Amino acid sequence: MTAAGPDDDVAICVYNSANNNQRGISSMRSLSVYGLIGAIFGVLAILVLTAIALPAYQEYLMPLAMYRDITAIAPLAAVVDKVSSWLPWTALILFVWVWFLVAGRLHPALAHMPRTGEGNRAWTWGAWIGGGLLFLTALALVFSMFDLDFLGVGGRTEILKWIVVLAAAALAWMLVSPQAFGRFGDNHPSALSWPAVARAAGLGMLFILAFGLIMKAVSATFMTWFMVVTESLDRSMEPSVFGWIWLSVGMVVILALGSAIAFGLLPAFIPGSGNWRARLSATRPALILVAGALVVGAVAVPALYGIDFLGQKRLAEVADLSGVRPFSFHRVKFCADSNCRVRKDRSANPALETGKPITQVTAFGSLLGGGYVPLHPDSVAALERFVAGKGKNSVLRKSAMGGAAEVYQALWLPRESFQVIDRFTRQGSMKHGSLLHTQIKLAWLMRAAPINAETRAMLEELSDDKRYFIGGRGAARLAAAWARFGDMKRAEGFLVTARKASPGKYDHIKLVPGSLRNGQLSGQIAMPGVASDGIRVGLFRLTDDPTKPVSAIGTKKKPAPKGSTPGFNSTGISLLTESAVLKADGRFAFQNLGAGDYYLAVLIPDDKLKGKAALTGVNVPDLIKLSAAAPRRDLGVIRLTAKP
Secondary structure, three states: OOOOOOOOOHHHHHHOHHHHHHHHHHHHHHHHHHHHHHHHHHHHHHHHHHHHHOOOHHHOEEEHHHHHHHHHHHHHHHHHHHHHHHHHHHHHHHHHHHHHHHHHHHOHHHHHOOOOOOOOHHHHHHHHHHHHHHHHHHHHHHHHHOOOHHHOOOOOOOHHHHHHHHHHHHHHHHHHOOOOOOOOOOOOOOOOOHHHHHHHHHHHHHHHHHHHHHHHHHHHHHHHHHHHHHHHHOOEOOOOHHHHHHHHHHHHHHHHHHHHHHHHOHHHHOOOOOOHHHHHHHOHHHHHHHHHHHHHHHHHHHHHHHOOOOOOOOHHHHOOOOOOOOOOEEEEEOOOOOOOOOEOOOOOOOOOEEOOOEOEEEEEOOOOEEEEEEOOHHHHHHHHHHHHOOOOOOOOHHHHHHHHHHHHHHOOOHHHHHHHHHHHHHHOOOEOOOHHHHHHHHHHHHHOOOOOHHHHHHHHHHOOOOOEEEOHHHHHHHHHHHHHOOOHHHHHHHHHHHHHHOOOOOOOOOOOOOOOOOEEEEEEEEEOOEOOOOOEEEEEEEEOOOOOOOOHHHHOOOOOOOOOEOOOOOOOEEEEEEEEEOOOOOEEEEEEEOOEEEEEEEEEEHHHHOOOOEEEEEOOOOOEEEOOOOOEEEEEEEEEEEEO
């Protein structure tokens, strides 16, 4: 900014056509500096994101290729750990830098702060610091309202916040502007004009409004990029080198452009006598960036529609699921809660818990939801076709894969759920597989799965250190699984691995060989006037996690109510062992069961209940205990009757 003479209005020197060339150079230099500041903020943001997105993966069981991808990114998280205390100070330094540049544009005397000795030094410092604090307040509140979730902030837009934002920006402009209360140095009018003060306040409010709109566009642009990269371009379900590179590039570029545009428009909001044509001319470089961004958007929008993003479509539309007629099942548990409670009722039969009809499941990818998927195996086939065909590059691709597995989980078909994930992995649609489903499979084998040749082969595969990275927690769970399967040599070996990987964390584990591997449970379900076809019975095991220490609080048992029926009183969770469709005569049988506490549940097609909302039962089992001493149970005939 060129200094004005004592009789000149400050803003005249900003918009004076005689200084166009110098102003253009200055504007480009300022634009570059603002862009650099935004880029640095982008680097800080990606470091924070890395620390959030990379938990203690070294504890888990995962494919080696997935582990290599994650460990390649891990050094970034380590950087955050080492410099975490410096991040707030770095952000503060960047803000002071921004305010120094902004204040210098609003008042030439502040362009050399803090070396200025012009005028009243105390008032100069007070205006500079006070305006900076007000400006920071305004920016922070704008971020909090415009859902900049990728920076760890975001919330609802509130009228009160907007009042504070506008007031803070107005006061900052009034404190610093020569036309208002920034009456230090030589570059200010001789007399204070209250209309000029009001104009300064208004321009401050207009700037913060423009800044807010630009930050909203920045947020929307990055979140769009984020979803496209994570859900479409990146084939991995977990953080990968590919995804992180492109997310980092997007973060830095978008924040750099957003910062350059936002503060590049600042000359349009400097108080003074310059007309709007001159003000727009002073912001020409920023306007060129805006035009370029609009051109890029015009090219990108059709592509975003093509990958089912901007259209806000759901899997039901894009994966040809509209023709799938879903099942409608009622889940009926043979105990009243997840712990098969201690009943106050003296009756030998526990109450039956009948859930609402289930017709669909929710499909989720890494972050984006694909809506609801009809509950039917045909949905899985349609989703597999979508992933292999027109959905290859869709942002709904990962949702489709997750939805396919979820359909089988909801139908109580755990093997099929694991198999569909394996198919996606072999086809390359799901690079490295799914960390979540790997942990689910391991938990199933460790706590509930039938003990047979098929499940043992699954456990052998997960135990192969040439295919899988086996972290401390993974090794501990493999140890518990092998003990359940009766192979104590393998179990002890993995327990040693767990203790080496995580010293002191798994010292509490005491491996006990499975006392039962050929347990059997059978029975028959009869519903008067209802055919058994389509009714599926599931067997659930109630179990605690053997790899977690038991707290003293958890071991305290409450006395059972007087006259109660004994039941399972644990804080453990239930896991599906397996399920089977009833035979024509209503019989069912489960084999190769381990020792433990089990209960039954059924999936009954809605049409068989004929609109009736509840069931009563005769000879309904509560908790079913299997052990080496009692390895076989025939539950007899369980009679269920629907009632209004």
